[in-house]
Amino acid sequence: MLSESEFGPSRSEGAGVRPVRHIMVCDDDLAVRYAMKRMFMQELRAEVIEAENGLVALKALRESPVDLLILDINMPVVDGVEALQAIRSTPALARLPVIVLSGECDAETVKRVIDLGVTDYLSKPLSRPGTWERLKRITASLQVEAKSQPAHQTRSKGATLMAGHKLLVVDASEDFRYFIRTTFGTRFRIVEAANGIDALDIALGARPHAVMIGRDVPQMDADQLAQKLRKLKIREDLVLIAVAARAELDAIRECGLYDACVPRTFVPEVFALEFDALGPASVPLAELLELCPTLRAQMVSAAEQVFGMMLKMDVEPRDRVVIPFQPPYAVAKIGLAIGDRFSARIDLVADVTSANAFAVAMFGVPEPGEALGELSNIVAGRVKHALVNDHINVTLGLPDVSVVETGEVDARPHDSLGVRFGVTGSDYELEIRFSVSARNPIAADAASANKGLS
Numbered sequence: 001m002l003s004e005s006e007f008g009p010s011r012s013e014g015a016g017v018r019p020v021r022h023i024m025v026c027d028d029d030l031a032v033r034y035a036m037k038r039m040f041m042q043e044l045r046a047e048v049i050e051a052e053n054g055l056v057a058l059k060a061l062r063e064s065p066v067d068l069l070i071l072d073i074n075m076p077v078v079d080g081v082e083a084l085q086a087i088r089s090t091p092a093l094a095r096l097p098v099i100v101l102s103g104e105c106d107a108e109t110v111k112r113v114i115d116l117g118v119t120d121y122l123s124k125p126l127s128r129p130g131t132w133e134r135l136k137r138i139t140a141s142l143q144v145e146a147k148s149q150p151a152h153q154t155r156s157k158g159a160t161l162m163a164g165h166k167l168l169v170v171d172a173s174e175d176f177r178y179f180i181r182t183t184f185g186t187r188f189r190i191v192e193a194a195n196g197i198d199a200l201d202i203a204l205g206a207r208p209h210a211v212m213i214g215r216d217v218p219q220m221d222a223d224q225l226a227q228k229l230r231k232l233k234i235r236e237d238l239v240l241i242a243v244a245a246r247a248e249l250d251a252i253r254e255c256g257l258y259d260a261c262v263p264r265t266f267v268p269e270v271f272a273l274e275f276d277a278l279g280p281a282s283v284p285l286a287e288l289l290e291l292c293p294t295l296r297a298q299m300v301s302a303a304e305q306v307f308g309m310m311l312k313m314d315v316e317p318r319d320r321v322v323i324p325f326q327p328p329y330a331v332a333k334i335g336l337a338i339g340d341r342f343s344a345r346i347d348l349v350a351d352v353t354s355a356n357a358f359a360v361a362m363f364g365v366p367e368p369g370e371a372l373g374e375l376s377n378i379v380a381g382r383v384k385h386a387l388v389n390d391h392i393n394v395t396l397g398l399p400d401v402s403v404v405e406t407g408e409v410d411a412r413p414h415d416s417l418g419v420r421f422g423v424t425g426s427d428y429e430l431e432i433r434f435s436v437s438a439r440n441p442i443a444a445d446a447a448s449a450n451k452g453l454s
Contacts, residue, residue, distance in 0.1 A: 020067045020139055024049040026057040026083065027072040027101060032126060036070060039132065044139065054083030061093060068119075068139070072101040073109065081109060084116045094389070099138060101126075102309040107362060107374055110310045114302050115381035117389070121309050161210050161239050161275065162286040166191065168206065170199040170225065171214035171243070176264075180212065183268045184275070196220020203234050210239035214264070215248065226257045284342055285417060285436040292390040295383065296417055299432055302382035303421055306375060311361040314424040324411035325431075327404050330355040332372035334380045335397035338387060340439065346383060347433040348376045349410055352403065354428040373399040379432060 023046050025036045030052075037048040049064055051057035055078040057069070069087070073080035080100065087093045100113055103124040120138045122131060161167075167188040169180045177192045184190065191206055193199035195218040203211060211229060213222045220228075226240050242249075242258040249261045262271055289295055300317075307313045329351045336344040350358070355368030362371050376399045384394045404410065412418045416435040422428065 020044060020046060022047050022049075022064070022066040023068045023070065024051060024057060024060065024064075024066045025070045026051040026054065026075070026080070027070070028052050028075045029072070032072070032101070035126065039135070043136065054078030054080060054086075057083055058086055061087070065092075067097070069096055069098045070101065070122075071098050073113070074103060081112050081116075084113065084118070088116050099135075100309070107310060110306060111374075111378045111381060113309070114305050114378050115385055117382070117385045118305065120301075121305050123308060123312065161188075162289075164189065164283045164286060165209035166206060168193065168199065168203055168208040168211045170194075170196070170211060170217055170222075172216055172218055173214070176214065176243075176266075179266050180271075183271065187275075194218070196222075196225045199225060200228060203229060204232070207234055209235060209237070210241060212241040212243055212262075215242075215244045223255065223257060230257070284438045285434075288338065288342055288344070288436050289417075291392060292387050294386055294390075295434070296419070298382050298386035299379060299417075299434060300419055302379045303419065303430070303432060306378050307421070307423070310378075311358060313361065313428075315421040315430075316424050318420045318422040318429065324409040325349055325351050326409050327406050328352040329410055330368040330372050330401065330403045331410070332369075332376040332399045332401045334376045334399045336380065336384070337395040337397075337439075338436075339393050342436050343439050344434065344436045346376060346380050347416075347435075348372050348379065348430060349433070350428075350430045354423075354430060357423075357426075357428050358430070369401040369403055373401040375430075376401075383434070 021044070023040050023044075025033050025040075025048060027033050027036075033050045033052075037050060040046045040048050049060055049066065051060055053075045054071075057071070058078065061069075071080045071083060078086075084098060084100075087096060087098070097119040098117075100118045100121045101124055102110075102113075102121050122135060122138075126132075165188055167180075167184065168191050169177050170193045171177050171180075172194055174194070177194075181190050181192070188210075191202055191208060193202050197219045199211070199213075199217070200220070202208075211226075211234075213225060215222050217225060222242070226242075229238065229240065239260070240258045242252045242261045243264050244252055244261065246263045249263060252258060252261050265271075304315055307315045329349060332348045334346050336346065338344055350368070350372060352368050355372055356366035358375065359365065359367045359371035362374065380396055380399075384396055387394045412431065412433060413435065416433040418431060418433045420429060420431045
């Protein structure tokens with residue numbers, strides 16, 4: 001039996017979260033309900049409510065609020081999709097964590113479920129190897145917001161670096177400082193120092209959001225400077241970035257002083273990967289993520305769910321080994337109008353071999369364009385759900401799909417939020433990108449007027 005600590009924090013570990021204690025299992029299969037109830041009671045010491053269909057579940061939820069709902073899709077009377085739709089349209093239940101039990105689901109059902117927003121999924125039959133361990137991991141990572149805690153107060157306080165933030169570059173080499181200035185000058189407000197004493201003086205006055213420190217810093221050791229900056233509390237959320245030869249990076253990471261360690265190079269793409277992990281790459285994207293901080297997590301969750309429920313494939317993040325796609329590759333682009341401030345676009349990119357594999361899994365025939373178009377619709381629907389959940393109006397466009405047979409390689413733009421997935425145990429890969437730009441109301445009105453005249 002797993003201990004309570006392996007499933008989540010105790011009630012005393014945080015005012016804003018609590019472990020899962022009240023669970024509803026909604027499934028028309030008595031054996032499934034019994035097995036899950038037994039596991040949750042034994043492993044979590046949780047109170048478990050059973051429901052044989054969506055109608056029974058909805059009636060029970062009125063009287064008995066729960067921390068987590070396990071919801072089957074295919075049920076009589078009221079099925080899982082109908083129940084989930086009713087739950088999401090009820091203010092008191094709109095944020096209820098839901099784990100979906102999925103058997104054979106068609107593309108439209110999966111799209112609807114993901115669009116409505118689910119926490120995770122389990123594939124049937126539950127006798128599959130690893131199913132119970134997966135359920136334990138899902139439950140262990142699930143922290144339910146306390147009802148008295150506003151959602152915006154539970155955001156992660158990890159190190160982030162937003163576009164438009166002030167970056168102090170400390171390095172003895174003028175060439176290297178020039179490289180950083182020209183590479184990231186449009187993304188950050190950059191200030192520079194050639195030695196540790198000047199860096200400390202500038203930091204106290206300019207209060208940068210991040211400090212990038214080279215190893216051979218005159219007048220003050222790099223680690224000494226980092227310790228001093230931490231001690232002086234220039235900012236509570238100060239991001240420290242070490243720049244060093246590759247051979248030194250592991251030792252630097254072990255010292256625990258830095259939020260990121262970047263190999264010293266004059267290749268912009270190397271830095272882009274590290275900075276993408278720290279924060280968004282454009283000012284409009286940064287502003288949108290301030291309004292909807294769960295956006296990237298929703299993109300990741302949508303991809304994992306569509307692969308699991310629709311394609312029956314397990315995926316793993318591969319952002320640290322991103323290689324540009326070589327022709328032939330398929331691209332699906334779908335536009336979003338977000339309120340009156342932003343225009344956005346979601347791109348799904350995969351090599352043709354991967355796209356063919358996804359198409360065969362979805363439709364039984366290799367149609368890479370159709371597969372990527374359908375996947376982009378589903379991911380965009382989940383992104384829309386995340387934004388609408390944060391009270392942001394969104395209008396989705398239609399996917400524009402193309403297959404690039406020849407020409408240049410496809411590389412992730414620096415000003416986009418990107419997530420690369422690989423199918424576990426294979427070479428199949430898919431990349432999702434999200435880019436945002438500020439809208440021009442005058443240009444938009446002119447375009448609408450011209451469209452109406454055509």
